[in-house]
Amino acid sequence: MNMTTIECLLYVLLISSLGSYAAAFTIRWPVKNHYLWRKEAHALLSLPFTTKEPEIVLKRRSQCMHCHQLLVWQDLIPIVSYLLLKGRCRACKKRICYRYPVIESLHLACCLPLLWLTDDIYQLVLQTIVISSLITSAAIDLEHQLLPDECTVLVLACALLWHLSTNTLHTSVLGMLIGFSLIYALRQLYLVVKKCEGIGLGDAKLIAALGAWLGLSNLSALLLCASLSGILYTMLLSRNGSKPMAFGPFLIFSALLVFYL
Ligand SMILES: [Zn+2]
Numbered sequence: 001m002n003m004t005t006i007e008c009l010l011y012v013l014l015i016s017s018l019g020s021y022a023a024a025f026t027i028r029w030p031v032k033n034h035y036l037w038r039k040e041a042h043a044l045l046s047l048p049f050t051t052k053e054p055e056i057v058l059k060r061r062s063q064c065m066h067c068h069q070l071l072v073w074q075d076l077i078p079i080v081s082y083l084l085l086k087g088r089c090r091a092c093k094k095r096i097c098y099r100y101p102v103i104e105s106l107h108l109a110c111c112l113p114l115l116w117l118t119d120d121i122y123q124l125v126l127q128t129i130v131i132s133s134l135i136t137s138a139a140i141d142l143e144h145q146l147l148p149d150e151c152t153v154l155v156l157a158c159a160l161l162w163h164l165s166t167n168t169l170h171t172s173v174l175g176m177l178i179g180f181s182l183i184y185a186l187r188q189l190y191l192v193v194k195k196c197e198g199i200g201l202g203d204a205k206l207i208a209a210l211g212a213w214l215g216l217s218n219l220s221a222l223l224l225c226a227s228l229s230g231i232l233y234t235m236l237l238s239r240n241g242s243k244p245m246a247f248g249p250f251l252i253f254s255a256l257l258v259f260y261l
Contacts, residue, residue: 001118008115012108015128016078019107022136023100024062030144067092078104099139106135110256117260122165126158130213133158134252137206141248147202152209159213171215179211179219180204203247210255218258225254 003011031054042049062071069091075081082101089096110131118124133151141147156176163172183204190198211219230250 001115001120001124003115011115011124012112015107015111015132016104018128018132019104019135020076020078020100022107022132022139023097023103025136026099026103026139026143027097029140029148029150030146033146033148064089064091064094065097066094079108103135103139107132110135113260123162126162130155130158130162131256134255138249138252141202141246145200145244145246147200147206147248149202149205152202152205155206156209156212159209163212163215168215171217172212174216175211175214175219176208177211178216179222180208182223183207199247203251206248206251210251214255214258221258222251222254225257226251229254 035051035054038051039049062076063069064071066089069089072090075085075090079101082096085096087096087098087101088094111128114124114127114131118127133154137147137151137155140151160169160172160176163169183199187197187199187201187204190196207223210222214222226247227250230245230247233250234245
């Protein structure tokens with residue numbers, strides 16, 4: 001896509017800011033949902049629930065996690081502020097969470113190639129939202145073994161809109177339906193045979209969204225790559241093979257690999 005230098009710099013600023021928002025989302029989403037689940041469970045059991053909504057969910061402005069000092073604009077420039085502050089809070093000098101520079105850098109690394117691969121601004125916006133949502137999902141799944149429906153739905157909607165604009169909607173819908181059915185059937189089979197959950201429902205929904213994004217023709221490559229990387233990780237790096245592990249990051253890593261290759 002032909003873009004001027006100013007437009008490219010604006011895009012860099014946009015995706016690094018999106019990375020900052022995604023990093024904040026990976027902290028707030030699990031806290032908020034844990035609170036809501038507890039509230040719902042108490043309501044179902046007709047038990048009193050007096051816990052206040054966590055401060056991290058209510059707060060409007062960004063602040064230091066340790067001393068709660070409100071951050072000024074100089075502290076909020078993605079990656080640059082972290083480097084200038086040497087990873088420490090301006091006020092209390094305690095360490096700033098490394099997830100911010102990591103997620104912002106991942107956004108830059110995974111979204112910048114889109115400048116050369118997409119044909120117009122519409123496709124660029126849709127693909128950027130897809131990739132940002134996938135990085136956010138992977139970070140949350142890695143930490144909490146949960147895949148947020150908000151991110152999966154966003155990936156699915158943008159994927160369908162993108163295929164609609166390129167007249168390839170049929171392959172997208174087939175990828176979504178077959179991907180979901182396959183993993184859902186495997187999940188049910190595992191439940192019947194082993195009497196426990198082997199694959200989370202979030203993984204089945206994520207595969208539906210990834211199938212819609214990559215299309216039916218890339219579904220087998222996605223599943224093969226995700227399975228192989230998962231097996232390799234378990235064999236080489238995982239210390240405890242019997243411990244449940246998040247499959248979402250492997251699916252997302254493989255989807256990005258298939259998309260770019
Ligand atoms: Zn501080």
